[in-house]
Amino acid sequence: METDYNEIDEGTDYVGYREAFSLIASKVRPVGIEEIPLVLSVDRIAAGDVAAQVSYPSADVSLKDGFAVKSVDVAAASMQNPASLKVTGSVFAGFKFDGEVKRGGAVKVCSGAPIPRGADAVVSGEFCEEVSPDEVFVKADAEPGRNILRAGGEVKAGATITMDSTTTKFCDQNGLFFRIRLRSYCKTLFLMSLPENRKIPVKYPS
16 A cells, blocks of 8 residues: 655644644734844844945955066066066055056065056966065966956945845854955855944844
8 A cells, every 4th residue: 555645634633734834824923124233133034135335355356475467577487487577565465555566566465465556467476486575586477367356356336145035144244254365255145245333124034
């Protein structure tokens, strides 16, 4: 005898599935919408679409530790024929280089640092030899855009970063910032594109 596992027990002398479901559903009511700080939104349900207020990154940034250069200066660079460039400074993530990369020059950059004005490529550090504080041998070419993450490359201002009825998780906010900075690119929700004190409309899971 075959058993029908899809059969629903409607009950004989007790409340069956359909009646029990109807009784429960009739008592469930929407709990309303409230606005709370982003840090308190874990495991809550977004009550509407949330858009990024700023782009991420906000400027072109380096994807590698290395040297920001003009691609034309290293077009013929190789291990056997390195390009000698003058180092005119350095820049780190969170800071801005006030100068400009000119022909024959280079600026030392770390991953996440904004691209200095005048540079159009970054040569990774393993292909560079710092022969002095003022000079670097570049041993690889780099076409325009090499190792550069363009402004808004991850999230553009105005883009929807969480949708109505989406449950927010811990990595959607505080943890996400560190994941991005460590280049693991968690693409779940870019709530870090919102100000810390931004409030979003949420509702409890139903």
